[in-house]
Amino acid sequence: MAAGKNSAAARADGITMQRTEAAADAAGKAEAALGQTMLRRGTQSRFWWLVPTLYILFLMLPIYWLINMSFKTNTEILSTFSLWPQDPTLRNYRVIFTDPSWYSGYINSIIYVVMNTVISVSVALPAAYAFSRYRFLGDKHLFFWLLTNRMAPPAVFALPFFQLYSAFGLIDTHIAVALAHCLFNVPLAVWILEGFMSGVPKEIDETAYIDGYSFPRFFVKIFMPLIASGVGVAAFFAFMFSWVELLLARTLTTTAAKPIAATMTRTVSASGLDWGVLAAAGVLTIIPGALVIWFVRNYIAKGFALGRV
Amino acid sequence: MNKTWNNKAWFMVLPVLALVAFSAVIPLMTVVNYSVQDTFGNNVFFWAGTEWFQEILHSDRFWAAMGRNLAFSAIILCIEVSLGIFIALNMPRKGWGVPVCLVLMALPLLIPFNVVGTIWQVFGRIDIGLLGRTLAELGIAYNYVNNPVHAWVTIILMDVWHWTSLVVLLCYAGLVSIPDAYYQAAKIDGASRWAVFRYIQLPKMHRVLLIAILLRFMDSFMIYTEPFVLTGGGPGNTTTFMSIDLVKLAIGEFNLGEAAAMSIVYFLIILLMSWVFYTVMTNYGTEKR
Numbered sequence: 001m002a003a004g005k006n007s008a009a010a011r012a013d014g015i016t017m018q019r020t021e022a023a024a025d026a027a028g029k030a031e032a033a034l035g036q037t038m039l040r041r042g043t044q045s046r047f048w049w050l051v052p053t054l055y056i057l058f059l060m061l062p063i064y065w066l067i068n069m070s071f072k073t074n075t076e077i078l079s080t081f082s083l084w085p086q087d088p089t090l091r092n093y094r095v096i097f098t099d100p101s102w103y104s105g106y107i108n109s110i111i112y113v114v115m116n117t118v119i120s121v122s123v124a125l126p127a128a129y130a131f132s133r134y135r136f137l138g139d140k141h142l143f144f145w146l147l148t149n150r151m152a153p154p155a156v157f158a159l160p161f162f163q164l165y166s167a168f169g170l171i172d173t174h175i176a177v178a179l180a181h182c183l184f185n186v187p188l189a190v191w192i193l194e195g196f197m198s199g200v201p202k203e204i205d206e207t208a209y210i211d212g213y214s215f216p217r218f219f220v221k222i223f224m225p226l227i228a229s230g231v232g233v234a235a236f237f238a239f240m241f242s243w244v245e246l247l248l249a250r251t252l253t254t255t256a257a258k259p260i261a262a263t264m265t266r267t268v269s270a271s272g273l274d275w276g277v278l279a280a281a282g283v284l285t286i287i288p289g290a291l292v293i294w295f296v297r298n299y300i301a302k303g304f305a306l307g308r309v
Numbered sequence: 310m311n312k313t314w315n316n317k318a319w320f321m322v323l324p325v326l327a328l329v330a331f332s333a334v335i336p337l338m339t340v341v342n343y344s345v346q347d348t349f350g351n352n353v354f355f356w357a358g359t360e361w362f363q364e365i366l367h368s369d370r371f372w373a374a375m376g377r378n379l380a381f382s383a384i385i386l387c388i389e390v391s392l393g394i395f396i397a398l399n400m401p402r403k404g405w406g407v408p409v410c411l412v413l414m415a416l417p418l419l420i421p422f423n424v425v426g427t428i429w430q431v432f433g434r435i436d437i438g439l440l441g442r443t444l445a446e447l448g449i450a451y452n453y454v455n456n457p458v459h460a461w462v463t464i465i466l467m468d469v470w471h472w473t474s475l476v477v478l479l480c481y482a483g484l485v486s487i488p489d490a491y492y493q494a495a496k497i498d499g500a501s502r503w504a505v506f507r508y509i510q511l512p513k514m515h516r517v518l519l520i521a522i523l524l525r526f527m528d529s530f531m532i533y534t535e536p537f538v539l540t541g542g543g544p545g546n547t548t549t550f551m552s553i554d555l556v557k558l559a560i561g562e563f564n565l566g567e568a569a570a571m572s573i574v575y576f577l578i579i580l581l582m583s584w585v586f587y588t589v590m591t592n593y594g595t596e597k598r
Contacts, residue, residue, distance in 0.1 A: 043388055049406075051399035055477075056413045059470060062432040063416070063441045069431060077437050127322035134318035140591075142322065148332050148583045153531030155552035156572040159559040160336030183332040202311075216376055244421040246534045247556070262422045279431060282424045290417030297411045301478040304418070305520045308590050 063286070069279035077275050092280035102281065105260035108174065112249070112257065113242045115178035120185040120238040121231060123195075128193030129219070133202065143194075145189035150306070154247045157183060162251055172254045180248045185238040188306065195307020196230025230307075233299045236292060243288060260285060268280060345568035353515075361570035371571060373546070374554040381550065382529045385468045389525060390467070390518070393476025400481050411481075414474040426538025429467040433539075437529070457547035460540050464548055467535060472528070476521045483517035484510060516589075523586040524536065527579065550577060 056210070059105065069077055070092055071085040094103040131143055161180050162171070170176040204226070208218040224231070250262040264281050296303065345355040348399035365371050401407055417425070433453050435441035444451040453463040487509065495505050533552035536542065542557070544550035548558075555575065 022429055039325070048399040048402070052406075052410050052414075055396050055473075056410070059414065059417055059474070061439065062470065066428050066584070069437070081421070081437075081442055107511050119328070123324040127325040130318035130321035133312060134315040135312045136314070136316045136318040136322075139318075142326070144587045146325070146329065147331055147587055148580055151527050151531075151579050151583045151586070152333070153533070153552055153555075153575060155531065155533055155555045156340065156576055157333075157336050158556055159568065160339040161332075162329075162560075163339060164336055179328075179332055182328050186329055190325060223508060240419055244419075246421070246423045247552075251560070261390050261421055264423060265429060269548045275437060277429065278427060282427050285421050286419075290416065293412050293415055293419060294408075297408055297415065300411065300415045300418070301482040301517075303526065304475055305479055305517070306590070308520060 035252060061142050066282050067280050069275060070283045072276055074274060074276050089276075092276040095274075095277050096280055096284065101276075102260075102263060105258060105263035106284065108253070109243065109249075109259040109261070110175040110256045112177040112259070113239055114179070116181045116185055116242045117152075117235050117238045119178060120182055120189045124186055124189035124193055125231070126235065128190050128197055129223075131194045132197035133205065144284065146190055147306075150184050150187040150191070152183065154184075154245065158247055161248060165252055171252060172256045172258075174257045176252045177249050177257060177259070178242075180252055181242040181245060183248075185241055188241065189234040189238050192234040192303060192307035193227070193230055195302065196227045196233070200226050229299065233296055233303050236296050237303045240289060243285075255298045335581050338415065340569045340572045340576075343565045344573050347566055357566065361566040362574070365570045367568060368545075368567075371574075374549055374551045377547075377549065378530055378551045379533075381468075381532070382526055384465055385472070385529050386522060386525055388465070388469050389473045390474050390522060393473050393521065394480055394514070394518070396473070396477045397480035397514075398506070399482055400477070401417070402482075402485065403529060411478070414477055415473050416474075418474055420471075423536035423538050425467065425471050426535045429463060429470075429535075430539055433463050455544050457544055460544060460548050464536050464539060466530065467504065467539065468532070471535070472525060475524065476518075479517040479521040480514050481516040519589050520586075523589065527582055527586070530579070530582070 068084060071088045071090070072082075073087060073089050073091065076082070076086060131139065157180075165171050165176045165180075170179075200223070204222065205218070208222050213222065244262040246259075249259045253259065253262065260281065263280060264285075293300075302308075315516065323474055343357070344361055345357055346354040347360065348354045420428070430438075432438045433451075435442050435445050435452055441451060451459055453459045491509050492505070495509060500508070531552055532550055533556070536548050537549060537553055540548045540555045551571075555568060555571055558564050
């Protein structure tokens with residue numbers, strides 16, 4: 001209701017403003033001011049900030065609770081109900097950093113995630129270039145087929161992957177998980193990079209060839225710097241989707257390459273009631289995303305939409 | 310961009326092709342194999358034809374899981390799309406608020422799926438969770454562990470928490486691309502706020518909104534980890550979605566034929582949706598250029 005009244009007021013306001021300013025005979029300025037008013041008041045009511053604030057509050061609440069729990073002792077978690085740690089402790093984090101079964105989970109995850117990111121981006125670079133610059137036999141079908149792999153449910157692939165990698169003796173190795181995650185990360189990287197590369201005018205390629213650059217030299221010296229942000233975004237998303245995936249990583253590993261995600265679920269189901277350590281482990285898995293998010297903030301939408309926004 | 314015809318470009322695609330063939334085609338062929346064969350053990354297989362498919366298509370369990378998936382997707386799409394548009398419309402357009410909003414809103418998108426489950430598990434528990442305790446204090450007998458309705462509400466709330474930001478970010482990307490001149494013209498015409506939304510903002514968001522809906526549909530259709538961690542498919546089977554059921558069937562019960570047939574049906578649905586997605590993505594893309 002309030003919003004309706006507001007916008008009606010803004011409209012009336014705007015019309016009077018339009019008249020007075022037209023009278024003032026400063027056409028250019030008036031137009032700019034009008035645009036400003038419109039942006040500020042016409043499309044957004046005065047309490048616009050309330051909506052994002054409430055939404056962000058809703059988003060932060062569960063995260064805050066996890067962080068809060070990670071600094072409590074188990075007795076405090078279970079016995080008292082407090083909004084902040086009464087007796088702050090680092091014991092939970094200490095457990096993770098001293099117990100190999102916990103910290104090796106992080107190391108394993110990082111190893112296969114980095115392997116996967118490197119593989120995905122390096123094979124996707126030439127392919128994305130081909131898709132963005134050339135037409136060739138079956139290009140559209142191939143591009144579509146890649147997309148179906150990005151959309152394929154990992155549950156469908158869990159069992160066949162297990163058998164395939166067993167046959168090659170790769171079960172419980174980092175490379176197995178890295179290769180399995182290529183299923184959705186390679187298509188993702190190809191699509192994102194293609195999106196960025198299509199934004200680079202083709203004339204640049206042609207000029208470089210006229211100037212006598214060979215293809216590899218052109219690609220590394222001229223083209224790569226131009227799509228550097230695209231490579232960064234593709235790498236970030238490959239990293240992220242490999243980091244958050246659990247089903248395939250858990251199916252393909254037992255002990256030696258067990259990811260942190262699997263360590264967490266197993267602890268819950270087995271002896272499992274060490275809530276403090278669980279919360280601390282959860283907080284530590286959020287950190288990589290939180291650290292790099294600032295650098296990709298303008299590309300998040302583009303990355304999630306496969307380079308198509 | 311006008312592209313030149315060059316079949317040698319195939320060589321640049323080869324590495325991707327080899328890699329994805331290894332990680333997609335071979336496993337998929339295994340699935341197809343199992344779906345048409347039966348075994349008495351000892352690795353002796355014989356042709357079973359469409360037996361498994363008939364069994365799957367006549368099993369209540371499959372349709373129940375599929376129904377739950379569709380209901381879940383429909384509910385979260387309704388909530389996330391409308392909420393996402395509403396929030397995107399109220400986002401700041403310039404100033405320090407923009408990066409702050411973008412970063413804070415994107416944070417849930419980058420949390421590992423199982424940690425999302427864990428976060429909501431500890432948030433919703435009646436003994437130690439903020440949500441559970443608060444509701445209990447208010448006198449609401451909330452317990453997602455043994456009440457199917459509460460389990461559903463919690464899972465939906467979790468998904469809204471996790472993914473609404475995606476819709477917000479995509480819509481916002483569409484909104485900021487609207488030139489000021491459009492708003493000025495609307496102002497001069499004395500357009501109401503609703504008219505501005507309906508005839509300027511919505512048409513401009515059309516494409517990104519379609520992408521958001523398709524992405525959300527597909528990702529919610531193959532949801533596995535979050536409900537698996539939060540409820541484990543329970544209480545009973547009330548939150549057992551297709552992915553969870555499939556993994557139970559394949560790895561838990563080792564019922565290969567049925568699981569493979571179910572995978573194929575599942576995959577065909579995804580394939581159909583992917584095609585719609587691809588058409589939307591590429592057609593609108595060329596239109597824009």
